Every structure is written in C-alpha cells, then in structure tokens.
Amino acid sequence: MRRVSKITTACLATAALAFTATACGASSTDTAETDSEKLKIGMAYDVGGRGDNSFNDSAARGLDKAKADLGAETKELTAKHGETPADREARLSSLAEGGYNPVIAVGFAYKDTIDEIAPKYPKVSFGLVDSVADAKNVDSIVFTEEQGSYLAGVAAALKSKDGKIGFIGGVDLPLIKKFAAGFEQGVMDTDPKASVKIQYLTTGTDLSGFGSPDKGKAAAQGMLDKGIDVIYTAAGGSGAGAIQAVAAEKGTWAIGVDSDQAKDPALSKYAASIMTSVVKNVDTGVYELAKSVKDKKPLTGTHTYSLAEDGVSLTTTGDHLKDIQSKLDEVKKKIVDGEIKVKTTT
Template sequence: MRQRIVAFVLTAAVAVLYGCAAEPVTVSTSGMTALGRETIHVGIAYDSAGRGDNSFNDMAAAGLDRAKKELLIDATEVTAQAETDEGRSASLRELVKAGSNPVIAVGFLYAGAVGTVSKENPDTLFAIIDDASVTADNVVSLLFAEQEGSYLVGVAAAMASRSDHIGFVGGVQVPLIEKFEAGYAAGARSVDSDIRIDTRYLTRPPDFSGFGSPEKGKAAAADLLGSGADVIYSAAGGSGSGSFEAVRAKPGAWAIGVDSDQYLTAPAAIQPRILTSMLKRVDNAVFQEIQAYIKGDRTGGVKQYDLKVDGVGYATSNAAVKKYEPRLERARFAILSGAVKVPTS
C-alpha cells in the first residue's frame, strides 16, 4: 500500500510540473521521466576552463545544477579534450555514447565539432551557446545580447570614473567579444561623450588562449591603469581574475566583472573593488533548453536571450553601485522601449 501511495504522489507531482492529467508514469532512479516515457540524460561540454572559472562555464554549470534539482534529470559533464575541433568532437561523441540527449556545447569554439557530430547523430539534439553558424534540424543556437548588458555596465563605469578614462580588456578579438566592447563604449559615452576608452585584447585568432590566461589579463589591465584608466571591464573568461588583481593594486580603481556576479565569487580582498558585473544568464538558457526538451521542443533553431527576457543585466551585490541605479534603470528602460539601439560593433 505504501508503494502505491508513493507512486501516486510521484505521478501527481509530474502532472503538476507539466500541466497534464495524472497518468501512470515510470520513475527511474537514474533521472526524470519526460512525459512519462523516458529518462532524460543531459550532456554538457565545457570549454577548456571547465567548471570553476567563476564566469562563463560556471554559469552553464549553474543551469545544469538547477535542472538536476528541479527537473530531476541525469547529466554527464566533460571538458574539451583538446583545443582543436577534433578534441571537441571527441568530447561530444563521449557524451552521445553515454546516452546524453540533449547535448549542450558551451561556447562558440564548439561550432565545428557540433557541425560534425550533429550530422553523425541526427536523433540527438545539440544546443550550442554563442554560435549560430550551424543550421540543422537537430541544432539549437542559444544567443545573447551581450551588447545590451555591457551598455549598462558602461553607464556605471562612466559614472564611477574620476579620471574620465576607462578601459576594456577582451579575451580574444572576435566579433562576439567586440559586442561587449561596443556596448560598453556606447553606455559610457551616453553619460560622458568625451570619456576616453582604451581597449586591450589579449590574443587574436587562431590563438584563443586569451580566455584562460590570468597573467595576460593582469598585464593588460595594469597597462590600462598605468595610462590613467580607473575602471576596467574585462570580458575575458578566466583571464578576468588577473585583471581583478591589477585593480586591487591600484588605489581608487574599479573592476567590472562579466557573465556571473563575480563579486560573489571573488576573494575577500578583491570583492570590494568589483563595482558590478555584466550578467549573461547562461544558467537560464541551459535550464530553459533542458526544460523545453522535456516538454517536447526538440527542433533546431535560434533562441535569443536579451534584456527583455532578463537574458543579460547587471549585478547589484556591491552596495557601491546602488547610487548609480537610478541612471542605470533609466538606461535599461530606454533599451527596452527601443529609444536606445545598442551597437554590436
């Protein structure tokens, strides 16, 4: 009798979650049953920094962790086996072999691998973050309006700067990171049209090490600070931690983080120096894609995460940014209303 009661409760819970009538379902100890028929096993392939970067990868991981908790899915996680299309393809094949469906690739560097492995596995749904070059019935592109969130932190940077001179550190000079730079510059100039904005890119293709070199990030930020900039926004993945170190060594300077709320994960000595962060809600995109798959949305296409759906934004964990919030909110509403069109290059 007790087993029947438990089964009924589980059935009712699934019915509430999916808005369907309570039907008998099979609940597997290895994961959630989608629509009562199958176990969902998600695969996620991080870029070379993997979990623990306190930035891009960790945001994807947060979305996966939420799905494990709320949707009761199983998951297999891998990191790129090598910084080549072959190495990334091997990682994706490993996930497919493990029974993963859908498979989520974290970052545009997986584009070539997704293009190859999705053709080999037409019955597996692949989702790739930050790339729309692969068009196939079983490939979903998850894109973000990074320029909009960067516009907002650009407003904050210009308001916080005492020297009317700010800086930008980009990990790798590619169109994606140039979107961050363009939005940041536009936001800053909306406050002060004469503000000086200096930029440093750590590497250029085919060298993508700029996303994982704190030493290069520190050197670039120190160079900007030495030239008079007093606010540094880094869109450089794992290299951003080096930029924070440089800011800590410069009295009166501010750092702006990226992707996650980096104030929350920074060392205590650095935390007060992080004014805000541009939030790129990769966690929401990962969670919602898994949720959509469970509900039966298993077709390719493009999904856009912009300010309208809280796909991007700015962090308020540091109380120091509070005094700028009225201006930041006016800027946010100007974008939402269409009064401001943020450039992407």
C-alpha cells in the same frame, strides 16, 4: 516485444497466478520506461570548464538546477588549450553515443563541430551557447551582450573620476567585440569627453586569452599605470587576474562578466573593488533546453536572451550602483523600448 508477450501469456496461464504474474510484468515494464526516459544531460565546456568564475560557471549553474529540479543525470567534459576540431568532435560524439540528450556545447568554438555532429544523431537535441548552428536539431542559445555592456559603460562613465576607462577582451573575435562595442558606446553616450582604451589578450585562433589570469593581470596593470580607473574585462578565466590587479590599486573599479564575480568564492576577497558584473544568464538557456527535452518538446532554432528578458543584466552586489541606479534604469528602458540602438561592432 516477444519476451513481453511470453510474460503476458504466462500471466494468463492460471487464474491463481494472474495477479502476481501481471504485477511482475508491469513492474518490469515500468522500470524499463523509467530507465529509458531518465533525463541525461551531457555538458561540453569551453576552456577553463567549471570553476572558471565566469562563462562556464554560468552554464554549470543551469546544469545543477536541471539536476536538482528535473532529476537529471549529468556528465561534464572540458575543452583544453590547443585542441583540434577532432578533439571537439570526439567529445560531443562520446556524449551523444553515451545516451546523453540533450548534449550542450558551451562556447562559439563548438559551432563547426555541432554542424558536423548534430545531423549524425537526429534523435539527440543539441544546445550551442554563443553561436548559431545550421543543423535542425540544435537550440542556439545567444545573448545581447552589447546591451548589458552598454549599461556597464554608463556605470563606468558615471563612476570614473576623470573619464579614463579600459576594456580588456580575451580574444579579438566578433563575439568579444560586441562586448567592447556596447561598452564603449555606453561610456561615450554618457560622457563624450571620456576615453576608452580597448585591448585584447590574444588574437585570431589563439584562444588562450580566455584562460590566462596572468595575461589579464598584466593588461589591467598596464592600464592602471596610465591612470585608467575603471576596467571592464570580458575574457573568461583571464578576468580573475584583471580583478586582482584592480583590487590592489586604491580608488579603482573592476567590472566583471558572465557571473556575479563579487559572489564567487575565489574572488570574494576582491568584492569591494568589483563595481558590478555584466551577467549573461547562460544558466537560463541551459535549463530551458533541458526542461524542453524532459517535456518531449525540445527547443530548436535560435533563442536570443535580451535585456528585455533579463537575459543580460548588471549585478548589484555590494550596492556600488545604488547612487546611479535610477540613471541605469532610465537607460535600460530606452534600450528595451528601442530608443537607444546599441552597436555590435566598434
């Protein structure tokens, strides 16, 4: 403040230099304001990071949109297999201390870390995807995964030749069990004679099930060998392996998750076998938080992106759902209207 006052005094010293000096002073101030107000977004991905063809990539699309539309500067960091809470804490702290605001943590594994870190940086807005934080300066971005999965179950039941259907989850966590519960209910409500085989790649604190395509492929192959002809995989990067296995078996269908996996460059060669994908629009949540910070009205609390808001949906790439779309639309309306209550546990 003292430096600015001296510049102002100098500007007023002589009438002859008033315009020039004042312009110099204004320019300096404007530049400082521009630098301080520039939107800087820090993104902490879950295991797999950008390029996982699934959950993290959906978040990355929101970041890219914020960069393009809002002129944001961004920094991206990614979790690793087997890391400790201290590793997650260091990642989020480095972003907050680096002047990034908001700082967005992608994945429920960051929940405890956000609760620990956010209160230490009260002027920073944090985003937490897929879990609900206790701290006040956090926007908890969650989805009704079970509703999108119910629709996928309806589609699976209508497309399966003999009602043998499979679900592969990355890890047997409550979040992934929401996918399984909605999917199984959708199948059984549509075809009570059908069966749904549910399998998880890892259990407990072993999160490698979200980033092991080989495990996804092996699990899917085991199901295919038993005559299962539709497999829905909610397992992050592991889903790519499951899709590969299904694509090699004529007359079977894969259902993707989180991103439109038929459009993903790494999976596009399998597009003919991907019936649909259950999309969670993480990009919408990421972008809306970024814009709210840009507008100086940061979002806080819990924001649930539901089927009614297109927070979750089924993709239509390849027109594989064309023959059953009217039925899916009918079921969607019943869910939105509350006529169908979708379970969150099996």
